[in-house]
């Protein structure tokens with residue numbers, strides 16, 4: 001594990017032109033498999049699982065290219081914790097792709113569920129049913145977004161503060177919002193936190209802030225117009241930006257989360273919303289394995 005993960009000030013012509021200092025917290029470099037915010041979120045969940053022998057295993061949920069399911073299967077393999085993953089499948093039948101193959105190779109049990117069943121993943125009744133079937137298993141919501149995830153995310157921010165003690169803006173991609181909520185816990189007076197939603201939903205901003213009890217936090221905003229057509233949608237213009245950013249800075253961004261967030265940051269700078277002399281921390285949440293869902297020639301229709 002590469003901890004604390006590096007924090008780099010990025011040389012990029014646009015940032016230079018507008019006089020904005022951008023640091024990237026390279027959580028993508030923590031570990032080749034358990035990377036980014038999934039490592040941060042799983043840290044204390046695993047600790048809890050190992051602490052209490054009542055927990056006989058872990059259960060969680062994800063899509064067919066889920067970074068979370070992939071990371072969780074790997075750490076459970078490394079820690080010898082039985083792991084069962086409920087994976088969303090459009091057909092309800094088994095899916096084979098590189099992400100799933102890795103998960104199976106690491107010995108996790110995979111249960112493929114239809115989109116209708118997957119929708120019930122947070123319903124109490126459904127979870128009770130799973131609980132009775134898998135006695136003693138710790139159930140982790142999709143994305144690893146458990147309350148125990150918050151502390152690990154906050155720790156990453158504290159690492160950054162050893163290099164720069166205060167920023168004007170923090171930028172982070174948002175899926176379930178657990179990473180945003182963890183950063184919110186570590187925010188300093190005067191700092192603003194901007195979450196860039198990877199999902200297409202107008203109500204999302206209100207819903208996420210409510211879910212993580214951030215309604216009163218005016219300095220935290222979830223912006224929902226940077227999804228490029230929806231979750232997992234990656235138009236050529238976005239891909240071109242990601243390639244060009246990589247060439248210019250040496251930093252690779254994933255197309256589902258960080259590519260969209262970095263693009264949004266560039267637009268904020270261009271629009272003058274983030275101006276001269278501003279210090280920005282961009283949290284690179286990893287997710288580079290997610291490229292595999294895009295690069296496959298035999299592309300699955302799954303997200």
Ligand SMILES: *Cc1c(COP(=O)(O)O)cnc(C)c1O
Nearest residue numbers: 067175176177178179257285287
């Ligand atoms: C899961 C994931 C996110 C979303 O994190 P949340 O805590 O669910 O908001 C962001 N970026 C990457 C790369 C991810 O894999």
